[in-house]
Amino acid sequence: MGKRCFAMAFAVIMLIIGLLASPTLATIRRSMLTNGLGLTPPMGWNSWNHFGCDIEEKMIRETADAIVSTGLSKLGYEYVNLDDCWAEISRDEKGYLMPKNSTFPSGIKALADYVHSKGLKLGIYSDAGYFTCSKRMPGSLGHEEQDAKTFAEWGIDYLKYDNCHNDGSKPTVRYPVMTRALRKAGRPIFFSLCEWGDLHPAEWGYHVGNSWRTTNDIRDTWDSMISRADQNEIYASYARPGGWNDPDMLEIGNGGMTKDEYIVHFSLWAISKAPLLLGCDIRNMTKDTVEIITNKEVIAVNQDSYGVQAKKVRSQGDEETWAAPLSGDRIAVILLNKGPVRTSVTAHWDDLGLHPSTLVEARDLWEHKTLKTQFMSNITATLSSHACKFYVLKPVA
Ligand SMILES: *[C@@H]1O[C@H](CO)[C@@H](O)[C@H](O)[C@H]1NC(C)=O
Ligand SMILES: *[C@@H]1O[C@H](CO)[C@@H](O)[C@H](O)[C@H]1NC(C)=O
Ligand SMILES: *[C@@H]1O[C@H](CO)[C@@H](O)[C@H](O)[C@H]1NC(C)=O
Numbered sequence: 001m002g003k004r005c006f007a008m009a010f011a012v013i014m015l016i017i018g019l020l021a022s023p024t025l026a027t028i029r030r031s032m033l034t035n036g037l038g039l040t041p042p043m044g045w046n047s048w049n050h051f052g053c054d055i056e057e058k059m060i061r062e063t064a065d066a067i068v069s070t071g072l073s074k075l076g077y078e079y080v081n082l083d084d085c086w087a088e089i090s091r092d093e094k095g096y097l098m099p100k101n102s103t104f105p106s107g108i109k110a111l112a113d114y115v116h117s118k119g120l121k122l123g124i125y126s127d128a129g130y131f132t133c134s135k136r137m138p139g140s141l142g143h144e145e146q147d148a149k150t151f152a153e154w155g156i157d158y159l160k161y162d163n164c165h166n167d168g169s170k171p172t173v174r175y176p177v178m179t180r181a182l183r184k185a186g187r188p189i190f191f192s193l194c195e196w197g198d199l200h201p202a203e204w205g206y207h208v209g210n211s212w213r214t215t216n217d218i219r220d221t222w223d224s225m226i227s228r229a230d231q232n233e234i235y236a237s238y239a240r241p242g243g244w245n246d247p248d249m250l251e252i253g254n255g256g257m258t259k260d261e262y263i264v265h266f267s268l269w270a271i272s273k274a275p276l277l278l279g280c281d282i283r284n285m286t287k288d289t290v291e292i293i294t295n296k297e298v299i300a301v302n303q304d305s306y307g308v309q310a311k312k313v314r315s316q317g318d319e320e321t322w323a324a325p326l327s328g329d330r331i332a333v334i335l336l337n338k339g340p341v342r343t344s345v346t347a348h349w350d351d352l353g354l355h356p357s358t359l360v361e362a363r364d365l366w367e368h369k370t371l372k373t374q375f376m377s378n379i380t381a382t383l384s385s386h387a388c389k390f391y392v393l394k395p396v397a
């Protein structure tokens with residue numbers, strides 16, 4: 001028996017073993033989402049934080065235009081996501097959702113075609129209950145397959161799925177029904193679970209969706225933003241390519257925080273591998289807003305191929321250090337002053353898993369420069385109130 005013969009016999013045996021094992025494998029596979037999406041956190045825009053229910057098709061098209069003309073699309077912002085209030089209050093006689101005639105007269109398919117023509121993707125919103133949170137349109141409970149098919153036919157790329165007005169059963173019962181419906185609908189649709197962290201979705205979300213909210217809704221204030229980041233941090237070890245913790249959408253540009261606070265907001269979301277879904281009016285942004293959300297180096301941390309969410313590695317009163325490993329033997333570090341007065345914050349190599357004698361080069365992501373000094377055992381920054389430093393550290397020896 002020659003080598004080739006042996007190799008063939010071996011292949012046949014492996015094939016038989018494979019066939020015998022495949023029912024189990026297939027079952028495991030079938031219990032997962034496996035839509036191939038969300039290998040890095042999604043980036044884009046959502047209508048809710050700035051516009052609430054006040055949305056219509058012209059504004060959405062203008063937003064898509066602005067995402068391209070401002071250069072945001074080139075940086076990775078690709079999803080244009082409708083939130084609540086896009087549909088009529090009742091379904092049609094066959095049970096289909098109807099785009100609201102007074103605000104989306106051209107329909108959602110036409111809007112998707114337009115958004116796709118710009119090289120962008122269209123997201124939509126529904127609810128695992130009888131009504132959405134606004135109560136101005138139906139939810140998808142009991143209509144999952146019909147709605148998933150409708151979304152796929154319209155060319156939808158992303159579904160945010162809320163949790164209002166449900167039947168009292170567990171999210172772990174209601175959300176997987178939509179997972180299966182989306183899979184059957186035959187179009188890869190990013191599935192964003194929004195059950196507000198009720199039933200610890202980090203523990204089961206990976207098999208159901210591509211992201212899961214870990215918190216209640218964010219508001220455009222420092223306290224709200226920080227508390228969302230903190231609540232989300234608890235689940236850091238569950239995030240990975242294909243499934244992300246979601247501390248809710250960005251408020252940058254909506255006016256409720258200072259520039260430094262919005263820099264902290266963007267930094268924490270980026271290092272936490274959170275979805276970067278802008279929530280301001282893209283058609284009318286200030287220079288500061290543009291400067292913050294277009295920081296390529298900060299975005300690169302968020303989109304790093306490792307996909308590891310940062311943890312708070314040290315917390316002393318109002319001084320915190322957040323850190324996450326990055327590809328290429330690098331470490332992303334945020335030094336944060338949450339307090340009311342200027343203070344210095346230090347990251348110790350012990351906290352970062354580095355030997356104290358390691359010599360490190362530091363890149364300051366907001367100053368866009370590599371520091372001239374190299375560091376050993378720690379790095380310190382003096383920070384004003386509600387401000388941060390964002391470094392990428394790389395051992396040099
Ligand atoms: C939609 O609204 C237009 C006027 O804006 C009206 O002429 C038309 O009949 C409406 N269609 C439906 C299906 O309600
Ligand atoms: C644009 O934003 C500014 C605040 O930055 C606001 O005062 C103004 O009303 C906005 N304009 C429009 C058309 O929304
Ligand atoms: C930080 O490291 C330097 C040496 O690079 C050392 O002299 C200093 O004591 C350290 N500071 C703290 C707070 O550990």
